[in-house]
Amino acid sequence: MENQEFEPKIVAFVCNWCTYAGADLTGTSRIKYGANVKIIRFPCTGRIDFMLLMKAFENGADGIIISGCHPNDCHYSTGNFHARRRWVVFRNLLNFSGIDTERIQFSWVSAAEGFKWADVVNNTIEKVRALGPYENYKKINVPTLFAKEDNNE
Amino acid sequence: MSDILINKVKQLLSDKAIDIFIGHGEGTGGRIRPIFVRTPEDAEQLIFNENCKQSWANYLLKPEVKAAGKIGMMATKHALRAMMQLASEFQIKDNEVLALYWDNNELKSSADFKEIEAYLASQNHDILPHEQEMIDKLNAMTTQERWDFWQKEYEKCIKCYACRSACPMCYCHHCAAEGNQPQWIPVASHQLGNMDWHLMRAMHLSGRCINCGACAKVCPMHIPLNLLTYNLITPIQQEFGAIAGMKHDATYALSTFKTEDKENFIL
């Protein structure tokens, strides 16, 4: 078991119209990628709340992929532009707080880019695998995980 | 300075130009405290000196203060910026609050957004050198060092929410931290609950923080919280050209976008 390679847990937050459809195309085209990435479908990248990203790390994600429509291609015309601004700020905040932004991969994957989706996923798995498990979060004292001894105070 | 202020407030109150005045007063052991003056006689308690740097803009939306009638306020630069930001978020209206402020040793009074904007445009709004130094120091650290630094700070937090209460921009009557459907932020003041709270607050203040520093000044545990929001001021200014609290009709940096916004981090 010890020699086994670390398999990171990666959550992908994707928009319904481009990347989700792109990932469907990856499937339809039978292109293979790692099974450790699991997709959560949002209507638009504009819907992705930064709090959800925080929750993902807190609940054991080692990496995160956020992906949506290319600029100008948003189904809702501008959701991805708004999201992009938020990420600029949020990345800055995370970085300043010592949260590893290397573990978050942002990408634009269109409905036609089945290959790109597989690449994004596989590259992110590689990158996060190299970074190792996100220990910082796992070390945080959460009451649900309190050890038997008295940690309270 | 105090005398000029006292006379002005006395006059405003006796002219019924305002019903209540929020100003600086002598506190315990040399501290400055906010005082609320309703009569010309009480105006004697007002002071103004170099220690009076506090912004009282967070009182502008307090129901008991609003209920007192027309508000006048001794406004520092930060208080004026808070007013502009509040105006841009439709929380106060033009000519609603009479602000008194010092412009080159001259006590000016205005409730007019355009006048206040003109004054603000003539002022320097950079964060203080020692604050910038601290931010630079943190940014020079490794990610892990920064994580350790902040975890140590977050550990101190007792979640008294003084930061929120003192912040002029934290006026939501039902803060997201209290939302429980779902429970975004753990209520508990443990490491995770504290970190979530401070990150969320910083994010909600991004592009809105007017760098008054109240959050850090009031923290009973002396957590340098202001650095979290201050650190975002420069990138938001550089990337999006936006500074909070300068215009009463400004567009919020995160409510808008440019097609050419930075995206070098996106594959």
Add this chain to the structure above:
Amino acid sequence: MARVGVFVCHCGENISATVDCEKVAKESGDLNSVVFSTDYKYMCSDPGQTLIKEAIKEHKLDRVVVAACSPRMHEPTFRKACSEAGMNPYLCEMANIREHCSWVHPKSEETTAKAGDLVRTIVEKVKKNKPLQAIKVPITKTAIVIGGGVAGIQSALDIANCGHKVIMVEKQPSIGGHMSQLSETFPTLDCSQCILTPRMVEVAQHPNITLYTYAEIESVDGFIGNFKVKIRRKSKSLDENLCTGCGLCTTKCPKKKIPNEFERGLGNRTAIYVPFPQAVPNKPVIDRENCNYYQKGTCKVCEKVCPVQAIRFDQEDQIIEVEAGALVVCTGFDVLKPNFFPEYGYGKYKDVIDGLQFERLASASGPTKGEIRRPSDGEIPKKIVFIACAGSRDPAKGIEYCSKICCMYTAKHAMLYKHKVHDGTPYVFYMDIRAGGKMYEEFVRRAIVEDDTKYIRGRVSTVFERNGKLIVRGADTLMGAQPVEIEADMVVLASAGVSNPDSEELAQRLHVSYDAYKFFAEAHPKLKPVETNTAGIFLAGACQAPKDIPESVAAASGAAVKVAALFSNSELTREPVVAEVNRQAPPVFSTCTGCFLCEKVCPYQAIEREEIKDRNGNVIKTLARINKGLCQGCGTCVALCRVKAIDLHGFSNQQMYSEVMALLNF
């Protein structure tokens, strides 16, 4: 407590080949709130759907999770099935274990485990789903057809004949499009003008059609059934109501040497001009960039000669705003720019022309009155080389696709040439002959056999001039790549069909997707060929990809039917995936703070202000409110709202949060 049913589909072997569906179903049964779980060969089949419906009744299910293909594929199918069993359809969700799992991972424990994870995630989501009711919105029964080519004409007439109002917006001074430039059409060789012109006139005269030529779409707001469209009517410098179309101005205009776009530069026109004799409307416009008056300030000859004083030099562009329920985009295509082929000498040698130019040469109303004469000296060419696939199917040139129409029109050109120049010899260099279609192959055969066209399979490497002849050098791949050199009098390039130069801008204005070649994208390549991803906007003709006339007309009629179907009801039923600002009892009213930072973030201007007033009419609070008719459910406002006062039905905070929690904790 929710009662969830989980239905795991094998999709034949599409899923079960790599995922242990039985195991996924069994383990889902152990999840909290799941009271029934099963697996089945084809869930989407009739028996599969029946299985779901019966389980809903038997096990009193109030939530359903179908673990199968992408929800983009079958979500409506299963929601409908659930609805038929008496459940609110929005309490049914799909876990995508095919496209996102079985098809992208090998058969393994991990793949099965991932399928289980996806099911668990969706089970937790569906538990937070709320019953939703479809939204009804009124429909403005007017369609806007953008583009007046053959597709636009067909679409407009079909819709108008169904009794609905149509507004046609054409960029050029006349409708007709590329088809009006053609001489004769394959495979019947009937005259293009003869069949098109009556339909153009019909458009102009139809009581249900309003025609705006020399006009463009300025902006599109709103949504299906309720678009608000601004149209820019470019100034024609003419009072159209007064103009009788007598044509005196065009004959008297002193600027006579302006290359005629309609003739593809093979003829000239004046500054005030009607693009072609059969134009609809047959009234001139002033081309201001070439007009002496506009450029130099003097002239006004047209004004002087006009018997009805219809010239208006000070006329400005006019923006009109119209309401419409649907749009049909028929903006057509363009032909690859000549500078694309330096090796073929286009632009360098006058006698190297493109297909559309040849159409003009062959046209009875063209610059040569239908005689094939070469542009350089007006001589009748004795040898013509037609080069097919000029640009098309050439990855090196960035155009990987087949332009589809060139094989056929090249054969037609060869034929027309031979019919007009009996002693001439047409050569065709081709890669493959693609002649799929009714009577198409026979047509090409005729060109080869009856009209003796020399077909050479191979690419032309270069065209150059030698002793007044155009030397076409290529290789005959059927003769072992033997070099071929032909001394031609004229060369015709079957240039690739490409998207219009402004198509990207228009797509963005319309909020529709487009492909890598900037052709507009259909919602589904097979099953929704005339729809776009934006509800209420349809496509027809060559703006999607190069198409021939029958295809364009068929698509146009298809789009027209979609519009007519939409207009057949007075109300439209919409997916209730919209945002909502919470409302609470007084004194809170809502957690909304009224900061309205969300207002600007909404791409649809769906966020309104609602004033809460006391009994005396004093405003207590101003809150945000979502206009359900305008909201499209992107959720950008939801993520921006600090107090979480806005939520999105179908993708609520609770649902998304539960998904993240469920995905990561087990």
Add this chain to the structure above:
Amino acid sequence: MEPIIKIIKSASLATIVDKLKGRYPRLYAPVKKQELVELEVINGFNDIAQDYLLTTQSVKKLAFPRVEKILDYTLQKGNIQQQSPDTSNFPETVLFGIRPCDASGFRSLTAIFNGDKPDEFYKSRYEKLIIISFACNKADAYCFCTSVGGNPGNTEGSDIQFTPVDNDEMLVEILTEKGKAVADLFSDLLSDCDKPVDKQAYLANVPVVFDVNKVIDNTTKSFNNEMLWINQSLRCIGCGACAFVCPTCACFDIQDEQNMKQGARLRLWDSCGFSLFTLHTSGHNPRHIQSHRWRQRLMHKFSYMPEQLKVVGCEGCGRCSRACPVDMNIKEHLLQIAEL
């Protein structure tokens, strides 16, 4: 028991701390951390703050933690397992160098938590505390212990109390059996007190500013005096700093934290100063403005507790005033009420 009075050389304190630490690994003492003085587990004498008035936070966290897990549970379909933490196993904990007002603060907490039915968690933790207080030889403008029945040398709640006296010596008062057992660890360092020591002479001077009974009476009478509460609390920003540093504030919230498979029920500090403290689901808030919350805070400490629990809910430590971001000095406010 009758207090045992001893004398010890101040220089021996380090040895005492070593001995205590050897016996009780959970040895808490004031530690200086930049601007804060925090009560923390120390490794040795050198960790202890040399010069401090009070710890920034009160000692209540040792018996009433900020976050206390009161239940564990696992969630499996049809099978929910619950387990309460074992309260009998809390470790013995020494609080060394805390102030008399902190030690006596447990009287209020005990009255609240153990009033009718003992609170298992509080009771078990408190029973395991060994409290070694240091009498105060200085005070600041916020201190008013003497006005609420305490004093800088108050021994209530302490097991042992040290008072610095002349000649680098300290007076040691061994006050309880528990204290005696602990003092046995360093009995070799204690010498008998040959002449009577006037402890009072070495204590800080904290003048009495008001009569607490007046405060109790006037508070009780002033419930409807809206303007009193509005004027006092106009600058209150409604944070929880005062309640969280207070040695006697005992309000708590119960929250479940869970993921899909397991969860914990937590008891968390809460404050009546928060606007949501009394918010009903209906949207109605009986204390809808800050002045009502401020009134509640004072009424609770100076009217309800004296009436129902026979204790005043204030030790006069002044922490709330020091922590208050807007300088709400409780001493001032109480004086105003006393003078009504």
